[in-house]
Amino acid sequence: MLAALAAGGALPLDTLSGDPGRLLVIFLGLVSASILPTISLILSSMTASGRSVHALNELQLELTAAMDALFLLFGLVGVAVITLLALTIPTPPFFAEIPFLAAGLQRSGQALVAAASTLIVMRSGQIPGILRRSLNIRHKIAVEEARRKTNEAAPEQGAVKAAFPTHPEFGKAVDLADLQERDPH
Numbered sequence: 001m002l003a004a005l006a007a008g009g010a011l012p013l014d015t016l017s018g019d020p021g022r023l024l025v026i027f028l029g030l031v032s033a034s035i036l037p038t039i040s041l042i043l044s045s046m047t048a049s050g051r052s053v054h055a056l057n058e059l060q061l062e063l064t065a066a067m068d069a070l071f072l073l074f075g076l077v078g079v080a081v082i083t084l085l086a087l088t089i090p091t092p093p094f095f096a097e098i099p100f101l102a103a104g105l106q107r108s109g110q111a112l113v114a115a116a117s118t119l120i121v122m123r124s125g126q127i128p129g130i131l132r133r134s135l136n137i138r139h140k141i142a143v144e145e146a147r148r149k150t151n152e153a154a155p156e157q158g159a160v161k162a163a164f165p166t167h168p169e170f171g172k173a174v175d176l177a178d179l180q181e182r183d184p185h
Helices: 002-010 019-044 053-088 101-124 126-153 157-163 176-181
Strands: none
Touching: 019 053, 019 101, 053 101, 053 126, 101 126
8 A cells, every 4th residue: 555655656747647547537437337236236135035134144244344345445436536637637826836846746646546546456356255255145045045945845744644655554474375375366
């Protein structure tokens, strides 16, 4: 993070005012465009049907962590875009008269953009892990629900025995000599 601040401050003046700044705005726009739909998907996945209280609490923690991370990214995108916008505005003449102030403001802005962009890239890597953990929790919940439904739909043991009755003489011990005397038909 400090390295990003230092690197952004060390960039030549007006570096982010040209094409690199435009590319950065496109990247930040794509990041922010993906955040809100992801949040709405996260919110819609929190339903109570067939879920245990423990699993719901686990899922809620993971989804809250995912939303917090996404809102942090959204805020960082806002900071970077506003700072890029501020970098395009010329320094007012009364500030330009103060030695090193105009250059210092521009370097500070570039450092802030570099730091925010670095944080966005670093924190973006955490989102898939959070979503994978949420998916694992949802998988456990789905398995529990499927087992519960299977157990509820399974017939009672007595009903199974009634559906497949055994012959009254099943398992009866018979003398071999009696079988040989008996009529085969």
